[in-house]
Amino acid sequence: MKKGKLIVISGPSGVGKSTAIHGLMERCPGMYFSVSATTREPRPDEQEGVSYWFKTRQEFQSMITEDAFYEYAEYSGNYYGTPKAPVEERLRQGIDVILDIEPQGAMNVKRLCPEAILVFLTAKDFSIIEARLRGRGDTDEAAITKRLKQARWEYTQAPRYDYIVVNDTPARTVEDIYCILTASKLRAADNLDLLKMEESL
Numbered sequence: 001m002k003k004g005k006l007i008v009i010s011g012p013s014g015v016g017k018s019t020a021i022h023g024l025m026e027r028c029p030g031m032y033f034s035v036s037a038t039t040r041e042p043r044p045d046e047q048e049g050v051s052y053w054f055k056t057r058q059e060f061q062s063m064i065t066e067d068a069f070y071e072y073a074e075y076s077g078n079y080y081g082t083p084k085a086p087v088e089e090r091l092r093q094g095i096d097v098i099l100d101i102e103p104q105g106a107m108n109v110k111r112l113c114p115e116a117i118l119v120f121l122t123a124k125d126f127s128i129i130e131a132r133l134r135g136r137g138d139t140d141e142a143a144i145t146k147r148l149k150q151a152r153w154e155y156t157q158a159p160r161y162d163y164i165v166v167n168d169t170p171a172r173t174v175e176d177i178y179c180i181l182t183a184s185k186l187r188a189a190d191n192l193d194l195l196k197m198e199e200s201l
Contacts (some may be wrong), residue, residue, distance in 0.1 A: 004032075004095040005184055006087065006113055007177070008106045011121030012151030014132035016167045017100055020121060023174035024098065028181070032090045034099045037063070040078040053083060070112055071105035082109070096181065103157035117184050119177060120161040124168060126151075 011017050025031050037053040039060050048054055055063070060079045063069060072081025082099060090097050099109065109116050123129050129151055133144050158164055163180050167173045 001094045002190065004091040004093065004097055005181060006091060006097050006099070006116040007181055008099045008101060008109055008116055008118045009121060010101060010103050010106050010118070010154070010161070012129050012154045013147050014129045015121050015123055016170070016173070017121055019170050020167060020173045020177065021098060021100055023170055024177050027174055027178050028096060031096045031098055034082055034087050034097055036080055037083050038078055038080045071101065071108040073105070103154055103160070107160060117163070117180060118161040119163045119165055119180060120158040121165055121167050121173070122155070122158065124166055126155070
């Protein structure tokens, strides 16, 4: 059985990653979305293993010691990370896996899993990112400024990715990412077993 493909989606806040990922998973029903682990408390509508894997700080630190994460970081006093075990289990089963992580984490995944496909999602113009962030109406100016600064830094990391996809329309974006995934499965190195020759030749 061939291993599944690991595809990483990154992009600045407001670019439409969640919509693209949801659309891709509808296009590929068997795909697995990697659920992150966190030490923050679950919200009322969140489910274990669906929203996050909820861990105590001690449990999370033990996982760090055991090298159980592809990547992890601490934000606002809580840890967040991508556990290796559920991802690697699906890949072994031939299931494609999708990760939604920021560039620093994406590069760490690429280091540990060189065959991972890294896709950077961008907008046609950076002003669209700013407009979307301001249009949400639930963030103060200081937070918007911070997110825009982060977005500009993330744009500088795009050349390190395998592919850059412009999120023009959701349908086109999903199709572009689907084509990338399909093409990756047709790489010669992964399909040499298909070249069967007669012994007499």
